[in-house]
Amino acid sequence: MTTAEDTTPTADADRDRPAGSAEYAHTAGWVASVLRARIAAGDLTPGTKLSEQTLSTSLGVSRNTLREAFSALAGESVITRIPNRGVFVASPGIEEVREIYRVRRAIEPAAVLWGELSAEALESMESIVQRALTARDDGAVADMADANQALHSSVVDLTGSSSLRVLMDRVLAEMRLVFHAMTSAPDFHAHFVERNVRLVERLRAGDRLAAAEGLRAYLDDAETELVRRIST
Amino acid sequence: MTTAEDTTPTADADRDRPAGSAEYAHTAGWVASVLRARIAAGDLTPGTKLSEQTLSTSLGVSRNTLREAFSALAGESVITRIPNRGVFVASPGIEEVREIYRVRRAIEPAAVLWGELSAEALESMESIVQRALTARDDGAVADMADANQALHSSVVDLTGSSSLRVLMDRVLAEMRLVFHAMTSAPDFHAHFVERNVRLVERLRAGDRLAAAEGLRAYLDDAETELVRRIST
DNA sequence: CTCACCGGAATTGTTGAACAATTCCCTGCC
DNA sequence: GGCAGGGAATTGTTCAACAATTCCGGTGAG
Incomplete structure (x- = not known):
């Protein structure tokens, strides 16, 4: 099983997070858009596991905020959530x-x-x-x-x-x-x-x-x- | 502005949460379904503010979990999220x-x-x-x-x-x-x-x-x- | 060699507390 | 009455912790 960290072994923390502290509101929404874009670009291929630990540190957000973004993306069926197993990039059959x-x-x-x-x-x-x-x-x-x-x-x-x-x-x-x-x-x-x-x-x-x-x-x-x- | 606690002054904590501890997985999903049902039933009328503090204690879940449910419901446009103001039951015009x-x-x-x-x-x-x-x-x-x-x-x-x-x-x-x-x-x-x-x-x-x-x-x-x- | 089993390690699900930023609301002043 | 000011409440977010589950590697039996 592929994992997200394979593609980016070195953590690129805080990659262009919206402004120093002014654009404070809605970090979760920002995370969701980043993941959406990466998936659409093929950077994250179908079936890839999105580890909470890895992604949260890589994006520089907390695990809770990341989970909030996951909830939104799951509603768009961009990702698939398997209880106790984690979330994966959806792989349509x-x-x-x-x-x-x-x-x-x-x-x-x-x-x-x-x-x-x-x-x-x-x-x-x-x-x-x-x-x-x-x-x-x-x-x-x-x-x-x-x-x-x-x-x-x-x-x-x-x-x-x-x-x-x-x-x-x-x-x-x-x-x-x-x-x-x-x-x-x-x-x-x-x-x-x-x-x-x-x-x-x-x-x-x-x-x-x-x-x-x-x-x-x-x-x-x-x-x-x-x-x-x-x-x- | 109406608030959710008006309808239930006494906190009804843990109202039929799915089983003692076996149905552990997916509390956020359960919260979302409860809110969805209450809104559909007219128990929560459009424009009602959904306070995080009140709802989380009333439902017996943490504020983080409640926010996860909010993320899902916002995606369904069942609720409206206003940054730094809170979430409200959607009131379609x-x-x-x-x-x-x-x-x-x-x-x-x-x-x-x-x-x-x-x-x-x-x-x-x-x-x-x-x-x-x-x-x-x-x-x-x-x-x-x-x-x-x-x-x-x-x-x-x-x-x-x-x-x-x-x-x-x-x-x-x-x-x-x-x-x-x-x-x-x-x-x-x-x-x-x-x-x-x-x-x-x-x-x-x-x-x-x-x-x-x-x-x-x-x-x-x-x-x-x-x-x-x-x-x- | 294969396979089932077992125990520790990693991961998910969830909570509670904390803190900055923002908004709300009440009070006192003109 | 209108308006400024200043706590108090609320939201946005993080961190640390813990139970439950799953994963993974080794061990022993057949």
């Missing part, structure tokens, strides 16, 4: 992937079909698609993945709902965990850039029902593709 | 109500349109509608409200997604807070029982698009009605 796509197949087409489709939103989406296209042609895999996720985020934003945005962010974070858990996630997104283009085209044309149905088919295919890659 | 209906207008029609509509699910929904009807005729307002909420929960369940179920439960809990904040929530649900009947009828008939659109109109009306009641 096939069932989690299916759940991810259940959520996406519900809220993304709903946003496409019923969201408020302003001109700015449409232009923003078109520029994002363009970014994905150039990234693909340049072979910039990470940029392409980012652009793809950004597109689907802005799709959900069509609903205007912050809660759905939060849920989508959580889901995309979990997706990133899935990719981190795979030994290599090469060109998963490449197959889907074209379909994103078509999605935006249909939206531009005002054919929202076709856009929604196409998006559902897109998500179906992405799910089976991802499940296939995990299973093998 | 108009903007929160609008957000609630943004979420519902997205995920409920999506479930109706694209969810897996099994025979059992349909029968369950029909029995729930029946329950709401008899409750309305008996003047059992609380039962009717419960049945209505149960119906919409089972609508979301058509997606098969636990995350969406959790989100819906959170939203309905917030709705209950809205009602608790109103001096009296008399027959808000009565207007909508008929429309629930029609919703299920359309589902039974297999006309999912009409069901989805009807549900969206339903939610629009419910939102404006609720906003109107709050504003006055």
Whole structure:
């Protein structure tokens, strides 16, 4: 089992804690954001154990404060808590992937079909698609993945709902965990850039029902593709 | 400002804490569930301050453990945390109500349109509608409200997604807070029982698009009605 | 050699006390 | 009545301790 201290053998205590003492409030929130970022960046890979002792000294906070941060992160299902065993970076399996796509197949087409489709939103989406296209042609895999996720985020934003945005962010974070858990996630997104283009085209044309149905088919295919890659 | 201790002047320490010492694990989780239940039951009304000192002694847990529970509840937006001021039972206003209906207008029609509509699910929904009807005729307002909420929960369940179920439960809990904040929530649900009947009828008939659109109109009306009641 | 068992060491779960920083609230002054 | 000042209460955070549990290495039996 991997442990967090493996990646940082030397303790980097107090790494840029918010200001000397003025930004006093909410250390726990700061800790949670740091851990969230490290996990999202792949610095902490799925399954890694987060030892209370090690992390608290490494971050320069007390064990109690760290536990408070853990409580918040557990609610976001970013980490998994096993009683008396400790907390681990969540490592999503096939069932989690299916759940991810259940959520996406519900809220993304709903946003496409019923969201408020302003001109700015449409232009923003078109520029994002363009970014994905150039990234693909340049072979910039990470940029392409980012652009793809950004597109689907802005799709959900069509609903205007912050809660759905939060849920989508959580889901995309979990997706990133899935990719981190795979030994290599090469060109998963490449197959889907074209379909994103078509999605935006249909939206531009005002054919929202076709856009929604196409998006559902897109998500179906992405799910089976991802499940296939995990299973093998 | 109301405070929690007003409702329980005499400290009821250790009120049915899970077993003598065997169910040791997860005191914080237990505390969170207790608070969640008390808030949902209207025992703790919106705006009530939750004092750390009072609550920790009243529940027989340490202040640190209580804070851990607070972290979890804040993530569910059941409580509001104001730095250096304390935590309060969330008191949703108009903007929160609008957000609630943004979420519902997205995920409920999506479930109706694209969810897996099994025979059992349909029968369950029909029995729930029946329950709401008899409750309305008996003047059992609380039962009717419960049945209505149960119906919409089972609508979301058509997606098969636990995350969406959790989100819906959170939203309905917030709705209950809205009602608790109103001096009296008399027959808000009565207007909508008929429309629930029609919703299920359309589902039974297999006309999912009409069901989805009807549900969206339903939610629009419910939102404006609720906003109107709050504003006055 | 494998495996079950056992005891110490490490880790988690939880508590209580302490202290700085902030906010609350009451009092006295104009 | 309004306003400044100054304890008192409350929050934010840390530290040290302890029970309960799990982990880990060795030991002995088969």
